[in-house]
Structure formats: structure tokens, C-alpha cells
Amino acid sequence: MGLGLQVLFTAEFWAMGEHGFFVWTSYGFCALAFGLLAGLSIMATKRHERELTALDPSRGRGSVRARARATPPEKG
Amino acid sequence: MRIVDRLQPWLFWGFVLLLPIGLYKALIDSPADYQQHDTVRILYIHVPAAILAQSAYMLMALGSASFLIWKHPLGDLSARALAPIGAVLCLICLVTGSVWGKPTWGTYWVWDARLTSMLILLFLFLGYMALANAFDDPARGDKPAAILAVVGVVNIPIIKFSVYFFNTLHQQSTLFSEGGPAMPPEMLIPLGLMFAAFVCLFLWLYAVRLRGEFAKVRLRAIRSGLIRREVNGARDRGLAEGAG
Numbered sequence: 001m002g003l004g005l006q007v008l009f010t011a012e013f014w015a016m017g018e019h020g021f022f023v024w025t026s027y028g029f030c031a032l033a034f035g036l037l038a039g040l041s042i043m044a045t046k047r048h049e050r051e052l053t054a055l056d057p058s059r060g061r062g063s064v065r066a067r068a069r070a071t072p073p074e075k076g
Numbered sequence: 077m078r079i080v081d082r083l084q085p086w087l088f089w090g091f092v093l094l095l096p097i098g099l100y101k102a103l104i105d106s107p108a109d110y111q112q113h114d115t116v117r118i119l120y121i122h123v124p125a126a127i128l129a130q131s132a133y134m135l136m137a138l139g140s141a142s143f144l145i146w147k148h149p150l151g152d153l154s155a156r157a158l159a160p161i162g163a164v165l166c167l168i169c170l171v172t173g174s175v176w177g178k179p180t181w182g183t184y185w186v187w188d189a190r191l192t193s194m195l196i197l198l199f200l201f202l203g204y205m206a207l208a209n210a211f212d213d214p215a216r217g218d219k220p221a222a223i224l225a226v227v228g229v230v231n232i233p234i235i236k237f238s239v240y241f242f243n244t245l246h247q248q249s250t251l252f253s254e255g256g257p258a259m260p261p262e263m264l265i266p267l268g269l270m271f272a273a274f275v276c277l278f279l280w281l282y283a284v285r286l287r288g289e290f291a292k293v294r295l296r297a298i299r300s301g302l303i304r305r306e307v308n309g310a311r312d313r314g315l316a317e318g319a320g
Contacts, residue, residue, distance in 0.1 A: 004104060004105070005100075005104070007104055008104075013103075016117070017113045017114040019115045019179055020114075022115050022118065022179055023114060023115060023118060025175050026121060026122070026171070026172040026175045027103075027121060029168065029172065029175075030121045030125070030168050033164050033167060034164065034168075034277065036164075037281060038281060038284075041160075041281055041284045041285050041288065042284060044285075044288050045284050045288030048288050048292050048295060049287070051291075051295055052291045052294055052298070055295065055299070056298055
């Protein structure tokens with residue numbers, strides 16, 4: 001706590017000199033918007049790459065895993 | 077794509093490292109403004125979002141221009157990957173600016189030249205995305221969307237110079253003013269750190285989305301190849317049965 005981080009536990013810090021609503025709304029919205037964009041982007045990219053490796057296992061990253069999934073080991 | 081794959085973890089960890097330092101400097105270490113008090117801390121997300129939204133549009137227009145002139149497919153993929161990132165940055169800029177406007181100007185919104193031109197930029201991003209995805213065959217949307225992106229570039233100098241040409245509530249540039257930034261180092265350093273964190277996040281998101289767009293195009297090519305093979309096979313079978 002040598003960096004002055006104890007200020008995080010004070011009401012004055014969160015109040016931001018009576019402007020807390022404006023400051024935290026802005027930072028909160030920014031975090032939410034970036035979080036949503038990052039989450040949706042990662043999900044869409046993973047979905048496309050999964051479909052791609054399923055259609056053509058010889059291509060792309062993780063193709064070994066995809067090939068293993070596409071051809072399950074024979075039993076017995 | 078190999079370069080993108082290699083850079084991606086560096087950009088992510090750069091963002092993870094820079095963000096807490098930037099937030100500490102912006103929210104705890106930097107002083108409050110003598111006029112705007114603590115609301116000035118909105119600056120540390122508002123300004124990077126504004127600069128990067130305009131940069132995203134410029135890159136999108138460059139990609140679209142390269143697609144229109146040289147038919148370079150990467151230009152179109154790059155523009156498609158950038159549009160949602162630019163739209164989100166533009167939205168962040170508008171929302172944080174609006175929230176900052178209430179305690180500073182006494183209103184959330186005015187039809188001021190800077191604010192309106194920034195809103196038009198958001199509509200350009202949304203229009204690009206709508207146009208690029210408006211057709212059943214996505215390849216048909218490439219050209220009209222690219223033309224829209226290139227034509228929309230005219231809005232960028234309007235945003236930049238709106239505070240000089242028009243009588244606006246929005247202040248003039250403090251960062252890129254004549255004689256250097258009109259800002260004390262106590263505020264300039266957190267702004268620089270937050271800007272660097274935003275750049276890392278922007279480039280990381282761009283890399284993720286570019287990989288996704290690349291995979292989407294390859295998927296489309298494989299699927300259309302499979303359909304073509306099936307159609308040709310069916311036609312050959314039909315011919316063989318007819319001959320028999």
C-alpha cells in the first residue's frame with residue numbers, strides 16, 4: 001500500500017469531489033463497451049476457426065486436435 | 077497472418093501491464109483541475125477513444141481504397157475487422173463526452189459542430205457495417221461498403237477543424253496546439269499511459285477480429301467449393317443416368 005492505494009478505501013475517492021456519478025459512469029461504460037466487444041470478437045473468431053478446422057483439419061492452428069476430434073480412436 | 081498471431085500476445089500483455097499503471101496515474105496520482113475538478117479524469121478515456129476512433133476510420137478508408145484500387149482482399153478484410161472497433165470507440169467518446177458535458181457545460185448534448193461531426197462518424201461506422209452485411213452473398217457488399225468508407229473520409233478533417241471553423245462549446249485542441257501540449261506533465265503522463273493502453277487494446281482487438289474475418293472468408297470459399305462439387309456431381313450422375 002506504499003503507492004497511496006489506501007485511498008481506494010476512502011469515501012472521498014469514490015465520491016470524486018461530488019462528481020463520482022459522472023466519473024464512474026464514464027469509466028464503467030468504457031469497461032462495459034470494451035468487455036462486450038472483446039467477448040463477442042473472441043467468440044466469433046473461435047467459432048469461425050472451429051468450423052474451419054472441422055471442414056478442413058489440415059489447415060489452421062490446433063489442426064492436430066481437430067483431426068483427432070474428427071477421427072475418434074477405434075475401439076477394441 | 078503469422079505476424080498477427082505473433083503480435084497478439086504481446087499486445088494483450090502490453091495492455092494488461094499498461095492499464096493498471098494508467099488507471100493509477102489517472103484516478104489517484106493526477107491532480108484535479110482547478111475549474112473542472114475531478115470530472116477532468118474523464119479526459120483520460122475520452123481523448124484516447126476520440127483519437128483512436130478517427131484513426132480506425134482512416135485505416136478503414138485506407139483498406140477500402142486499396143480494395144477498390146488494387147482489388148487487394150486484405151484491404152476489405154481489414155476494413156470489416158476495424159468497423160466494429162471504431163464504432164465502439166466512437167460510442168465511448170460520445171457517451172463519455174456527453175457525461176462530461178453535464179457538469180462542465182450544464183447539458184448532456186448540444187448540436188455543436190464537434191459533437192455532431194463525431195455522431196456522423198458513428199453513423200458512418202454503423203452504415204459501413206450495415207452495408208457490408210446487407211447482402212445474402214457477402215462478397216456483393218464489399219464494393220458499396222468500401223465506397224462509403226472512402227467517401228466518409230471527408231468527415232475526418234471536419235471533426236478536426238470544427239472547433240476552429242465554427243463557434244462551438246467544445247474546447248480547442250490542447251494536445252496538438254501550437255507550441256506543444258497546453259497541459260501540465262502531471263496530466264500529460266497519465267494521458268500518455270492511458271493512450272498507450274488503448275492502442276494496445278485497439279491493436280489486439282484488431283488482430284482478433286482480423287483472424288476471425290480471415291477464417292470467415294476461407295470458410296466461405298471451402299463451402300462454395302463443396303457446393304460446386306456437389307452440384308457438378310449431381311449433374312454428372314444425371315447425365316450418366318440419362319445416357320444409360
